[in-house]
Structures are given as structure tokens and as C-alpha cells.
Amino acid sequence: MSPLDPQETATAVTAVNPVTEAGRMAPKEYDAVLLASFGGPEGQEDVIPFLRNVTRGRGIPDERLEAVSHHYRANGGISPINQQNRALKAAMEAELATRGIELPVFWGNRNWDPYIPQTLQEMYDAGHRKVLMVTTSAYSCYSSCRQYREDIGMALTETGLDGKLEVDKVRQYFDHPGFVEPFIEGTAAGLADVRAQLTAAGTPDAPVHILFATHSIPTRDAEAAGRSEGEPRHFEEDSAYVAQHLATGTEVIRRVEAETGLTAPWSLVYQSRSGAPHVPWLEPDINDAIEELAGQGVKGVVIVPLGFVSDHMEVVWDLDTEALETCGKLGLAATRVPTPGTHRKFVGGIVDLICERTAANNIADRPHLTKLGPWYDVCRPGCCANFRGEKPTIAGADTSIGTGHDPYPAATPAAADMATPAAGQATP
Numbered sequence: 001m002s003p004l005d006p007q008e009t010a011t012a013v014t015a016v017n018p019v020t021e022a023g024r025m026a027p028k029e030y031d032a033v034l035l036a037s038f039g040g041p042e043g044q045e046d047v048i049p050f051l052r053n054v055t056r057g058r059g060i061p062d063e064r065l066e067a068v069s070h071h072y073r074a075n076g077g078i079s080p081i082n083q084q085n086r087a088l089k090a091a092m093e094a095e096l097a098t099r100g101i102e103l104p105v106f107w108g109n110r111n112w113d114p115y116i117p118q119t120l121q122e123m124y125d126a127g128h129r130k131v132l133m134v135t136t137s138a139y140s141c142y143s144s145c146r147q148y149r150e151d152i153g154m155a156l157t158e159t160g161l162d163g164k165l166e167v168d169k170v171r172q173y174f175d176h177p178g179f180v181e182p183f184i185e186g187t188a189a190g191l192a193d194v195r196a197q198l199t200a201a202g203t204p205d206a207p208v209h210i211l212f213a214t215h216s217i218p219t220r221d222a223e224a225a226g227r228s229e230g231e232p233r234h235f236e237e238d239s240a241y242v243a244q245h246l247a248t249g250t251e252v253i254r255r256v257e258a259e260t261g262l263t264a265p266w267s268l269v270y271q272s273r274s275g276a277p278h279v280p281w282l283e284p285d286i287n288d289a290i291e292e293l294a295g296q297g298v299k300g301v302v303i304v305p306l307g308f309v310s311d312h313m314e315v316v317w318d319l320d321t322e323a324l325e326t327c328g329k330l331g332l333a334a335t336r337v338p339t340p341g342t343h344r345k346f347v348g349g350i351v352d353l354i355c356e357r358t359a360a361n362n363i364a365d366r367p368h369l370t371k372l373g374p375w376y377d378v379c380r381p382g383c384c385a386n387f388r389g390e391k392p393t394i395a396g397a398d399t400s401i402g403t404g405h406d407p408y409p410a411a412t413p414a415a416a417d418m419a420t421p422a423a424g425q426a427t428p
């Protein structure tokens, strides 16, 4: 339940969507785009240095890192993510050129070459001064939002570019049609595929279940996701991260049924949990959910990697290897739906997200498919908190690094009830 007094909530709800003028930046003449991503190793010799980068500052011994490297080791030490980002960058360049927009795209990673500080330096040396960052993370949480903003803040500090180079970021795009529509297409095709597998097996009417899969995160991070200091709004699920996934999943199901007549019960499940066992992370794990569904008589599963932008290691290993193996072991028909990747609609959507920041527009007109959006250009104070200590951070109301002005009006934004309906959601 919400920590808010229900009465207070009821009177405070002035709009379903709290993203009014607050949290939006004025249009700006950006002169370059930064595609920022996670990065991944490109050979066996990169694996441990990469994992040291991911876990930097936590003093994790190499033996422990070796233990979590098996999926990279099994794939020749190569993560698919860098190739996918090279392809996404090329597709963004082509789409910008088609629209006659002269904005060069640069690429930088948080954890592997090309690293963000060197890319920012390269951008500055090429004469760029106003940079708009697009990240390969769609939702709100520390790992997908604030950590990118911190890494830019630290890169500006370490390169001495703070005050010389402005870096802003596009909003979290979990409910942008460019991100969601490829999943709608994929889920429709996946349902048809699993139904066809069951028909071929002589059980055309057997129960099927849709699993929306996303990265598990510590519950403490989930609770801090998208939540700002002192703002009296709440999410029914106590987490913007969870609420955003449920709202997006709800919309995928609605559209698939409207467009194809196909549907099935669904749930949100989590994958790729790491960290100490006593620290609570979001559950259920996808493999546990699949076992439970099989126990309830489900015969087919459609796995939708709703939390991810490309078919990187967490998708090809944790879903295609582990989760599909779990399905195979239990005799379930199964398929894994593609991520947006370089889908025409996703690339077009990314360019739309860039364009909405360069020209004046009304917030209400910004594309968004759930009542949680459109998300903020500038995070509110404390949003997606880092419990490991403050760092210089861009694109937030609680920082001045990297941006030209404070976009916040004096008045605080109206409170709003951000609870999402989880209609149709079944618990496996």
C-alpha cells in the first residue's frame, strides 16, 4: 500500500500525468548526439578488465569476477552489445540523413571502449558544444538512468570539460511508440508461433502464458527509481521501475489483442539477478516462474524481453540459453521475441526523441503510450538515488554539471497518483 494518506492522495490528484512544464527543458540547438551504452568485451582477454570496470570501486576479487564471466567465456569472450550499438549508430545516422537533419552521432560506453570520457573529448575537439545523449536504457532506475548521468558528470569533471560542453539526455522512453511497437509486433508473432507449435503437437487449445522479462534490481533501487525527494506521489507497486514495466506490458497486451485477436494471461518476471543472496532483489526469477506455470498446466510460453533494447548477452544467455532450456526441460512450447534492436520504428522513435528536444512542442503532444509518460527531460532531485554516495550528475534538478541552465520553475510540480492498473496480470 501507498505510504500516503488516501484522502491526501485523492485531493492531490490534479492530473493523471504529472509531467507538465516541470521537468521539461527549453528547446536547444544541439550540435551532436551521444549514443551512450553499457559496453561489453570483444575477446577473452577483455572479459576480466571489463568486469573490473562494471564493478569498479567495490573491490571484488578477480576470482569472483571469473565466476560471473561464464556466459562471456562461452561466447569467445565476446558480447554482442558493441556490434549492436555500431549497427544502431549507423541506423540513426541514416535516419537523420533521410530527414535532412545535420547532427553527427558519436558513441561512448560506460564500461568498455569507446569509453564515454574519450568520446566527449573527441566531440569537443571536433567543435561540438551542445550534446544530446540517447542511452540504450528505456526505464527509470539507478542502472538505467542516474548511473549514466553520473558517468557523464564524472567524465566532464575528469576531462576538464565541465562548463565547456553541455550534455543533456533524452527522456526515458519505456512508453514511446518507437520502443513499444516492435514488442507489439514481436509478441503477436510470438503468440502465433507458440500456438502453431502447440497445434503441431496436437494440443491447439493448450494454455499459453506471456512472460515480460526485465532485469532484476535490488528492491531498494526499485523503490528509489524515478522517485524524487519530497514529492508526494506514489506508485501502486512502490516502484516506478515496476510500474513502468507493468504499464508498458498492459499496453502491449491490449494492442496485440486489438490488432490480432490473440491474447493470453501474462506476468512480469525478472532475470540476471546478481549480488549477495541476503540482499533482496525483484522477483520472481523467470526460471522459477516457468516452473510454476508448468506446474499449473501451462503448455506454451512467449518470452518478451521488455526491459531491453538489443539482443545483448543478458538476452542471448539468460533468456535464449537458460530460460529456453528451462522450458525445454519442462516440455513447454516456447519462443523469445526480438528486442527493438535496429527495428525501423525504434530507430525512427529515437530520432523523434531527439527532434522533440530541438523544437518547441507541448508536453501533451509528446508520444507516449501509458499514463506514466512522457517521462522527464530532467530528473527531479534525488531521483533514482545512488546509495553509494553522491557524484557529479548531469540532467537533474540537483546538479548543474553539463547543462546550460536550471529548467525548473520555482513552483513544485503538482502531485499525482501514478498508480498503474495491472489489469489482466496473472501471478504465475
Ligand SMILES: CC1=C(CCC(=O)O)c2cc3nc(cc4[nH]c(cc5[nH]c(cc1n2)c(C)c5CCC(=O)O)c(CCC(=O)O)c4C)C(CCC(=O)O)=C3C
Pocket: 038, 039, 040, 041, 051, 054, 055, 068, 079, 080, 081, 136, 137, 138, 141, 143, 144, 215, 216, 217, 218, 273, 274, 275, 307, 308, 309, 312, 313, 314
Ligand atoms: C537494470 C539493468 C539493466 C537494463 C538497463 C540497461 O540495459 O542498461 C542492465 C543491463 C546490462 N547489464 C549488463 C552486464 C552486467 N550487469 C551487471 C550487474 C548489474 N546489472 C544491474 C542492472 C541492470 N543491468 C545491476 C543492478 C547489477 C548489479 C550491480 C552492478 O554491478 O552494478 C554485471 C556485473 C556482473 C554480474 O553481477 O553479473 C554485468 C557484466 C549488460 C551488458 C550485456 C552484454 O555484455 O551484452 C547490460 C546491457
Ligand SMILES: [Fe+2]
Pocket: 215
Ligand atoms: Fe546489468
